[in-house]
Amino acid sequence: MKSSHPSKNRGDESQAAKVLMVQGTTSDAGKSTLVAGLCRLFARRGVNVAPFKPQNMALNSAVTADGGEIGRAQALQAIACGLPLHTDFNPILLKPSSDTGAQVIVQGKALDQMEAKTFFGLHGERVKEKQGYRVKAMSAVLDSFNRLSAQYDTIFVEGAGSPAEINLREGDIANMGFAETVDCPVIIIADIDKGGVFAHLVGTLALLSESEQARVKGFVINRFRGDIALLQSGLDWLEAYTNKPVLGVLPYLHDLHLDAEDALIESPTKSEASKLKVLVLVFPRISNHTDFDPLRLHPQIQFNYVSMQTQSQANSTELPQADLIILPGSKNVRADLAFMREQGWDIGVAKHLRYGGKVVGLCGGYQMLGLLIDDPSGVEGEAGDCDGLGYFSLVTELKPDKVLRQVSGQLSLLGEQAEVKGYEIHCGQSRVLSAELTTNQPMRIVTEDESFSDGMLSADGQIFGTYLHGLFDSPEACTLILKWAGLDNAEVVDIDAIREEQLNRFADQLEQDLDIEKIEDILTAS
Numbered sequence: 116m117k118s119s120h121p122s123k124n125r126g127d128e129s130q131a132a133k134v135l136m137v138q139g140t141t142s143d144a145g146k147s148t149l150v151a152g153l154c155r156l157f158a159r160r161g162v163n164v165a166p167f168k169p170q171n172m173a174l175n176s177a178v179t180a181d182g183g184e185i186g187r188a189q190a191l192q193a194i195a196c197g198l199p200l201h202t203d204f205n206p207i208l209l210k211p212s213s214d215t216g217a218q219v220i221v222q223g224k225a226l227d228q229m230e231a232k233t234f235f236g237l238h239g240e241r242v243k244e245k246q247g248y249r250v251k252a253m254s255a256v257l258d259s260f261n262r263l264s265a266q267y268d269t270i271f272v273e274g275a276g277s278p279a280e281i282n283l284r285e286g287d288i289a290n291m292g293f294a295e296t297v298d299c300p301v302i303i304i305a306d307i308d309k310g311g312v313f314a315h316l317v318g319t320l321a322l323l324s325e326s327e328q329a330r331v332k333g334f335v336i337n338r339f340r341g342d343i344a345l346l347q348s349g350l351d352w353l354e355a356y357t358n359k360p361v362l363g364v365l366p367y368l369h370d371l372h373l374d375a376e377d378a379l380i381e382s383p384t385k386s387e388a389s390k391l392k393v394l395v396l397v398f399p400r401i402s403n404h405t406d407f408d409p410l411r412l413h414p415q416i417q418f419n420y421v422s423m424q425t426q427s428q429a430n431s432t433e434l435p436q437a438d439l440i441i442l443p444g445s446k447n448v449r450a451d452l453a454f455m456r457e458q459g460w461d462i463g464v465a466k467h468l469r470y471g472g473k474v475v476g477l478c479g480g481y482q483m484l485g486l487l488i489d490d491p492s493g494v495e496g497e498a499g500d501c502d503g504l505g506y507f508s509l510v511t512e513l514k515p516d517k518v519l520r521q522v523s524g525q526l527s528l529l530g531e532q533a534e535v536k537g538y539e540i541h542c543g544q545s546r547v548l549s550a551e552l553t554t555n556q557p558m559r560i561v562t563e564d565e566s567f568s569d570g571m572l573s574a575d576g577q578i579f580g581t582y583l584h585g586l587f588d589s590p591e592a593c594t595l596i597l598k599w600a601g602l603d604n605a606e607v608v609d610i611d612a613i614r615e616e617q618l619n620r621f622a623d624q625l626e627q628d629l630d631i632e633k634i635e636d637i638l639t640a641s
Contacts, residue, residue, distance in 0.1 A: 132165075132264040133638040134299040137335075138274035138290050140315035144306045145337035145365070147188035148373060148621065150273045155195040156622040156631070157269055165267040166192030169256040170207040170275055170289040172217070174402040174446050175375070178519050178538035183223015184208065187405055188273065191374045195618050203259035207252050207288070210446055211400070216496075218446070221255050225517050253288045253296070260297060269638060272299065279322040291327045300332045300637050307346075308338035308367060313353055320357055332637045333362040335629070340367045363629035372412060372617050374405050379420055383412065390415045391602040394437035396460055396480075397422035398451035402444040403540070406477060409587040409610045415602060423458060434463035439473045439600040442480025444584065447495045448513070448543070452483050452503070461504060473600045474506075474578045481570070481580035482543050485509030494542050506578050507571050508549040513542045522583065524560040524569070526592045528599045535592040537585030545582075547571070558583065 137153075139146040150166055157164045168189050177190035183202035193200050202223030209217040219226050263270055276283075278290035278301075286292065294301050305315045316334055323331070334353065339346065343364060350361045370383055379397065393410050397420045411418045419425075421434060434440070442464075445451040455461055464474060476484040482503070489500040490513040503509070523536040535558065556568035558581060570581035579599070587593040590607045597605040625631070 132267050133269045134264070134272060134297065134641050135270075135634065135638050136272040136274060136294050136299050136301045138278050138294075138301050138303050140277055140279070140303060140305040140312075140319045141309070142276050144304050145335075146273050146304055147191070148371075149304055149335065149337070149365075149625075150271045151188070151192045151195045151373065151618065152621040152625045153271050153634075154192050155618045156625050157271075158196045159619075159622060163268040164196050165198060165263050165270050166196060166204050166273065167260060167263055167270050168205045168273040168275070169260070169293045170209070170252070171205050172209040172211065172275065174210055174400060175405055176208060176210065176220075176403065176540060178521050178540055179223060180521070181223065182519055184220060184517075184519055184540055185223065187374050187403075191614075192271070192273070194614065195622075203262050206255045206259035210402075219252075221252065222259060223519070225515075250286060253292075256288055256293065257296070274301075277319060278303075278327070279319045281322065291323065291330070294330055295326065299330075300641050301327075301330050302333050302335060302362060302634075302637070303331055304335040304337050306337050307364075308340065312336055313349055316353065317357065320359075331359060333360045333633065335362050336364045338367045339364050360630070360633065362633055363625075365624065365628050368621070368624065371621060372408070372613055373621070374408070374614070379404060380411070381420070391439065391597065391600060391605075392417045392435075392437040393419070393439045393441065393600075394435060395420050395441045395443055396455065397425075398443065398445050398479075399454055400446040400451050402446045402479070403477075403584050404443060406443065406584055406587060407441070409593055409608045412610070412613065413597075413606070413608045415606055416597075421460075426458065432459050434460060434467065437467065437472060438602075439475065440464055440467055442474070442476040442483055444477055444541075445479030445483075448479040448482050448511075449488055449490060449499070449501045450496060451479065452488070452501060455483070464504070468577055472577070475596070476578070476580040477586065478539075478541050478582050478584060479543075481582060482509075482511040482541075482545060484571075484578060484580050485511055485545065486548065487511065488543070489513065506573060507547075507580060509545050509547055509571065509580075511543040511545040514544055515542070517542050518544075518582075520562050522560045522562050524558055526558050526595060528557055528572070528579075528595050531595055531598075533589070533591035533595040535583065535586065535589045537583045537588060539582050540584060541582055557581075 137146050137150050154164055154166055166189055171186035173186045175187035176184045177187055177200055178184055179200040179202050181202055185205035186208055189205040190200050193204055206222050208220040211217045275289035305312045320328055393416050395407055410416050482488055484506045485503040486505055487510045488503055491498055492515055494513040494515055518539050518541050521538045526533045526535045556570055557572045558569040560567055560569045572579050588610050590609050594605050
């Protein structure tokens with residue numbers, strides 16, 4: 116794979132980059148956000164900086180400029196650096212398609228559908244890493260890392276989960292296994308809002324080997340609320356007990372709106388002026404839910420996710436009232452469609468349409484709106500097919516070769532047009548059986564190589580489907596879709612501008628609350 120990275124602005128191209136790895140005591144401790152903030156902070160200082168995550172497991176991904184896919188967190192971190200997205204930033208991406216299996220993506224390209232025991236080399240009760248695919252994956256990780264190291268001055272590396280997961284330690288490529296291999300320093304972040312922060316940090320350190328413990332250069336405590344003076348005695352004890360410095364205590368930042376990798380973030384509290392009710396169905400394998408951030412943050416939209424858990428809490432089998440229901444992307448379309456029917460959501464959608472509501476299907480949700488979904492090769496699970504919801508005269512066949520491309524184009528609705536851009540990331544190839552059930556294909560999409568029509572609009576104008584992710588990120592297109600859904604004169608929400616403002620806000624916070632001089636010293640010594 117040829118590199119499209121910029122060259123270092125110095126004469127000695129053989130000099131390796133400075134590297135610092137951020138690991139966490141738990142998932143969602145704040146690793147992704149801290150790396151993004153450090154990337155933005157150092158980029159603002161004129162440093163030629165890049166992000167890196169050896170191995171990621173996520174259903175939220177983004178299409179790169181070099182035609183692959185990476186985790187959404189690494190996309191955010193690249194934006195923080197001011198860089199185009201590149202597959203080297205996240206060479207191994209695992210996209211779960213079941214509780215035990217995942218699609219393995221190496222340097223941007225999907226190679227196989229694999230069970231966990233194959234990837235991790237599990238055979239009976241023994242771990243034989245030589246037989247696990249993960250050993251081969253490490254060579255791809257180092258290949259990408261070495262390219263970045265030759266091109267950038269500083270690299271901030273994000274770990275995955277926790278380095279103290281004993282069952283995954285041997286042959287690890289995501290945390291200390293990588294850090295030991297490339298000989299880089301590590302800082303560990305913990306979320307105090309979860310409780311037990313000192314036990315998390317001390318326990319994590321205790322479960323590391325001697326060489327790994329020596330590699331840890333300090334701690335960061337995240338999401339603290341209250342008076343820092345009340346925490347000081349604990350910080351003093353932690354430093355004395357571990358002989359490691361606390362590099363900073365970060366406050367709980369309310370309304371910090373940055374792309375989430377996996378967790379579904381609820382909509383912020385809206386005023387009574389909310390005029391449009393939008394509902395997103397949460398499938399077990401929902402993917403790319405960052406598609407909905409512009410709607411979730413829109414001041415005029417009452418936005419809600421509905422899941423099996425929320426329905427159970429509401430003690431109801433019916434979908435809440437809404438103006439617009441969205442069927443999102445899915446990593447396992449047939450299984451998620453079966454789940455939708457089990458919950459009775461298909462009946463709820465039909466009722467919603469009878470009362471004049473609007474429906475949008477995105478990617479996998481678009482495929483569900485058709486007549487048939489066929490997976491003859493078992494791309495997303497067991498081979499087979501199933502009936503779709505039958506709203507579009509559309510048949511989809513899932514194929515091993517995934518469509519990955521950044522696109523732009525023009526959306527046509529209500530006799531109006533709007534510029535749109537985004538990306539496609541799907542295995543399914545759909546074909547229209549009859550044009551009688553549609554009034555038009557509402558989008559004209561342009562790539563570097565071709566121009567084509569995308570999506571469908573039902574004859575009654577109530578149902579809209581498309582393969583385009585990032586549809587609502589384009590302010591003009593979002594405003595037009597909201598008008599179609601019933602919100603006239605919608606305020607413009609520019610998610611790109613919001614992301615930039617939030618990255619700078621977080622970088623400002625890091626400058627205030629982190630010991631940046633110590634972090635620079637750690638980098639210099641790396």
